[in-house]
Amino acid sequence: MLLELKDVHVHYGKIEALKGVSLEVGEGEIVSLIGGNGAGKTTTLKTISGLRSCSAGSVFFEGADIGSMPGHRRVLAGIGQAPEGRGIFPGMSVHENLLMGAYARKDDHTKELAEAYELFPRLAERRTQAAGTMSGGEQQMLAIGRALLSKPKVLLLDEPSMGLAPMLVQQIFSIIEEINRRGTTILLVEQNAQQALRLAHRAYVLETGRIVRSAPASELLDDPQVRAAYLGGDVGGDPGAAAAASGPESVALSKPAKGGPAKGEPAKGEPAKGEAEPADDAEPDGADAPDGE
Amino acid sequence: MSDNTNKTANTAGLRGALSGPLEAVRTHWDRAPGWERWAVYVLLVIGALFLPYQGLAPAMSPESDWQTILFYPIGIYVLLALGLNVVIGYAGMLDLGYVAFWAIGAYTMATMAVKHGIGFWPLLPCGIVLAAVSGVILGAPTLRLRGDYLAIVTLGFGEIVRKVAENTDWLGGTRGVNNIPHPPSHEGVWFLGVDLFTYKIRDARPYYYLLVALIILVVIFSKRLEASRIGRSWTAIREDEDAAEIMGVPTFKFKLLSFATGAAIGGSAGVVFAAKTSYVAPANFPFLLSATILAAVVLGGAGNIPGVIVGAFLVAWLPERFRGLADYRDLAFGAILVAMMIFRPEGLIPSRQRKAEMAEGGGGMGHMGAEIDTSGSEAEVGSR
Numbered sequence: 001m002l003l004e005l006k007d008v009h010v011h012y013g014k015i016e017a018l019k020g021v022s023l024e025v026g027e028g029e030i031v032s033l034i035g036g037n038g039a040g041k042t043t044t045l046k047t048i049s050g051l052r053s054c055s056a057g058s059v060f061f062e063g064a065d066i067g068s069m070p071g072h073r074r075v076l077a078g079i080g081q082a083p084e085g086r087g088i089f090p091g092m093s094v095h096e097n098l099l100m101g102a103y104a105r106k107d108d109h110t111k112e113l114a115e116a117y118e119l120f121p122r123l124a125e126r127r128t129q130a131a132g133t134m135s136g137g138e139q140q141m142l143a144i145g146r147a148l149l150s151k152p153k154v155l156l157l158d159e160p161s162m163g164l165a166p167m168l169v170q171q172i173f174s175i176i177e178e179i180n181r182r183g184t185t186i187l188l189v190e191q192n193a194q195q196a197l198r199l200a201h202r203a204y205v206l207e208t209g210r211i212v213r214s215a216p217a218s219e220l221l222d223d224p225q226v227r228a229a230y231l232g233g234d235v236g237g238d239p240g241a242a243a244a245a246s247g248p249e250s251v252a253l254s255k256p257a258k259g260g261p262a263k264g265e266p267a268k269g270e271p272a273k274g275e276a277e278p279a280d281d282a283e284p285d286g287a288d289a290p291d292g293e
Numbered sequence: 294m295s296d297n298t299n300k301t302a303n304t305a306g307l308r309g310a311l312s313g314p315l316e317a318v319r320t321h322w323d324r325a326p327g328w329e330r331w332a333v334y335v336l337l338v339i340g341a342l343f344l345p346y347q348g349l350a351p352a353m354s355p356e357s358d359w360q361t362i363l364f365y366p367i368g369i370y371v372l373l374a375l376g377l378n379v380v381i382g383y384a385g386m387l388d389l390g391y392v393a394f395w396a397i398g399a400y401t402m403a404t405m406a407v408k409h410g411i412g413f414w415p416l417l418p419c420g421i422v423l424a425a426v427s428g429v430i431l432g433a434p435t436l437r438l439r440g441d442y443l444a445i446v447t448l449g450f451g452e453i454v455r456k457v458a459e460n461t462d463w464l465g466g467t468r469g470v471n472n473i474p475h476p477p478s479h480e481g482v483w484f485l486g487v488d489l490f491t492y493k494i495r496d497a498r499p500y501y502y503l504l505v506a507l508i509i510l511v512v513i514f515s516k517r518l519e520a521s522r523i524g525r526s527w528t529a530i531r532e533d534e535d536a537a538e539i540m541g542v543p544t545f546k547f548k549l550l551s552f553a554t555g556a557a558i559g560g561s562a563g564v565v566f567a568a569k570t571s572y573v574a575p576a577n578f579p580f581l582l583s584a585t586i587l588a589a590v591v592l593g594g595a596g597n598i599p600g601v602i603v604g605a606f607l608v609a610w611l612p613e614r615f616r617g618l619a620d621y622r623d624l625a626f627g628a629i630l631v632a633m634m635i636f637r638p639e640g641l642i643p644s645r646q647r648k649a650e651m652a653e654g655g656g657g658m659g660h661m662g663a664e665i666d667t668s669g670s671e672a673e674v675g676s677r
């Protein structure tokens with residue numbers, strides 16, 4: 001296994017965010033981690049990248065326990081991340097942002113730089129623009145491109161579809177697939193379960209700090225319980241083509257995480273529309289797109 | 294509602310009017326060839342050298358001795374603001390106890406010179422190193438905190454240093470230390486009618502020139518740092534600390550370095566100050582001074598050296614210039630600061646990068662502003 005979490009517990013003060021999470025990511029895989037708000041998806045990623053330390057349990061990377069390794073060393077070890085809310089450096093230009101991705105590397109990074117520009121031609125057009133003035137989608141591209149510059153063995157992606165228009169979501173996901181095809185292992189955290197499950201080989205379902213399901217992605221995609229909780233149910237048949245509902249609407253699979261249906265706006269039966277509407281205006285000029293807060 | 298929009302439009306218009314010509318100058322400057330830049334640098338230095346000219350005194354400071362206030366507060370404020378700029382402007386950490394490092398430098402000079410008879414020149418590096426070390430000592434346990442929490446801890450540190458000085462007999466208690474020797478004099482080197490290396494009580498100008506030399510060194514040092522790999526990691530930390538860490542920037546180490554660098558610059562100002570005034574007491578280092586230096590940095594434009602210098606100059610000079618207004622000058626000063634924050638929140642001469650950060654909504658102050666860690670920083674503070 002390339003990456004392995006064994007019974008990881010993480011606390012924020014007295015609140016236990018992860019209550020014994022174990023998961024494995026094998027080399028070359030795309031593994032997806034789905035779950036509602038507050039389930040602990042982001043915390044899991046932060047624990048892997050070293051931004052959070054676990055209070056119990058251990059994290060193994062290429063067989064070595066990296067539990068006590070600081071985050072900036074894990075980058076060199078081969079863990080790259082595009083953080084939640086994109087986490088780009090707003091005052092730096094696109095190019096400077098990409099170069100920050102190679103900050104820790106001593107060797108030549110021209111190949112990865114060219115690759116990032118090739119995967120995201122949009123970034124090449126905006127090379128000298130301040131990253132903070134770009135739209136949400138472009139910032140997401142930048143975050144992924146920047147992570148690639150550290151030449152990661154495993155790439156951690158935290159909600160790459162957040163706040164993006166359906167078209168753009170499709171595009172980003174196909175690029176993720178391409179990155180994986182070129183040999184980078186991917187651990188994908190998503191609320192957009194539909195898309196994530198189609199892309200991934202395997203998936204874990206996280207609920208209030210625990211892994212409740214673990215199966216090949218296609219199996220979860222057909223699972224009625226998972227469908228009901230995360231895929232907008234079977235109400236309208238296959239909500240499919242459009243980037244579908246993210247928030248759990250009908251609750252079947254035990255209790256969803258706190259604030260599950262917080263988004264509120266998609267009424268039952270029209271998940272696709274409900275999601276597409278706010279995302280649409282995030283695309284063309286999304287400087288005011290909802291950045292992760 | 295419409296009234297509100299009107300107001301916003303108004304403010305924006307005024308901002309535009311203010312920044313228009315300045316922007317043009319900035320753009321020109323960014324494209325200026327090397328020789329032009331050097332010419333401006335040389336002119337600025339010459340200007341600084343002619344600043345103590347007595348003919349300027351009636352215009353610049355009718356109420357008090359111009360040459361004296363050029364040393365303190367103006368020169369000292371500029372040096373302190375440049376030091377604080379490394380912490381706030383570059384690494385984006387809010388330090389409300391900066392005056393403590395100045396005090397540590399001043400007390401190093403005071404006690405070592407008076408009690409052990411060590412001279413000014415060996416004590417200058419001593420004060421710098423001691424201040425830097427105290428910066429590390431303060432930073433090591435506290436730099437895990439962010440934003441407001443760090444601000445509170447540094448504020449506490451500033452007060453602790455002052456209180457310790459007040460209550461330690463060895464440091465002179467509340468009465469402070471008297472008769473601190475001046476730097477050794479070398480008479481007979483005349484420059485612009487000033488006996489350049491004669492450090493006596495009467496003439497403030499040689500001390501001012503000493504400060505100018507220090508300021509020039511610090512500016513060069515800061516500029517070099519800013520353009521280096523260290524500077525880039527500071528920028529990354531300021532803009533998004535978590536993202537910096539996962540890019541492979543050892544954030545803790547670099548935050549500590551920024552703290553120590555800022556402290557060292559503050560320490561150097563302290564040594565010079567003590568040697569000039571020949572008297573230091575805890576009352577010289579109130580919290581208000583930390584706040585004033587902070588105001589200077591923010592007013593001028595954090596992260597941009599010309600801005601910081603102008604800001605510090607104004608903050609030091611305006612109250613002296615309008616001494617005649619007696620107590621009202623503080624009111625006027627406050628009003629000016631408020632007006633500034635409405636019409637030019639990014640500072641008088643902001644760094645372009647910071648402007649972009651502000652436009653993005655991050656507050657442009659890095660962890661200084663209201664940036665709250667998304668995933669429960671409060672809980673984290675509790676647990677650590």
